[in-house]
Structures are given as structure tokens and as C-alpha cells.
Amino acid sequence: MAQAESHYVMPLPEFADPVKVLIVVSPYYKDIADNLLAGAVAVLDQVGAAHEVVQMPGALEIPTAIRIAERLSNFDGYVALGCVIRGETTHYETVCNDSSRALQLLGLDSACIGNGILTVENCAQAEVRADPEGQNKGGGAAAAALHLIALARKWGQKGRDIGFKPGEILLASDSDGTTIT
Secondary structure: OOHHHOOOOOOOOOOOOOOOOEEEEOOOHHHHHHHHHHHHHHHHHHOEEEEEEEEOOOHHHHHHHHEEEEHHHHEEEEEEEEEEEOOOOOOHHHHHHHHHHHHHHHHOOOOOEEEEEEEEHHHOHHHHOOOOOOOOOHHHHHHHHHHHHHHHHHHHHOOOOOOOOOOOOOOOOOOOOOOOO
């Protein structure tokens, strides 16, 4: 079983300036979501990151909620938490693939997202992965978001020259050739 596997866990980044993270969680499987959330909050608390939690009905709504927040708010990063358990229909594949793809596209567009949406065969697998004292996938998703935020801050340039520079004079001419400043 996967819980016996060991792997390297990177140390959490340190931040000189405050960090603000939005956790978007689907409580569709409430006990699993609660464990994922507990793990994520514990990791964010370790670095002193402020966080806000919003709930969405299911995994498909999580990327949309993150996109809305990315467009309209001032979060440094996001943690996506939820669980999709295989059922008897192809809906499982749709939800897994579409939610994952949407999160990946948001990330490629510079949103710092830790993906903690579990995709499992059964409830027992989800419980092992969500357990904050076990695999702690919620904590892992929060750590991933923090590492992306640190990277974005490392490479981000304050005051990028986008658009017009202050004090720049633009010259144009009107229909008769007169210069306009």
C-alpha cells in the first residue's frame, strides 16, 4: 500500500513579506475534506501564512473559484482540496481530468496552486491520503503552493515596465500633419 512508501519532503520556504493563501475545498466527502483542510492549514501556519477558506460543491468548481479569486482578489497563491472517488460511470474520468487540466492551465498562466484534489479508487485510499498524521496530501498541496509563491517572488520584478512609462511624451500627428503632444 502507498502509505509505506517514503519520499523526500522539501523544507518549507521562508518569507520576508506576508503571504496570503486562498484554500478552495469541496466538502463532497466531508470527513476526507476536513482532514485535507487540517493538513493544509497546519502547513500554512508553520510559515505564518494568512489564509481564507471557501467551499465549492465539487471538484469541477474549484478551478473556477480560483480563477475568480485570481482575477478579483489579492491572494499570493491557492490550495485546491477535494476528493473524487471512482464510481460506476465515466463521470469520474471527466471530473478528474477536467479539474486537473483546469488547475494546470491556471498554473501555467502564473497562478501559484497546490493541487490537493485526491483521485482514488475507494474511500479507504482517500482516508490514508487525507490523514494529516499519514500521507497528509492537504499539507503537501499547501507546501506546493508555498514553493510556487516563493519562486514567483524570487523571479518577480517589482515595477516591470508594462505599458507607458511615467513622463513619456507621445507624439502623433493630426489629419493635416501637425504634431500633437
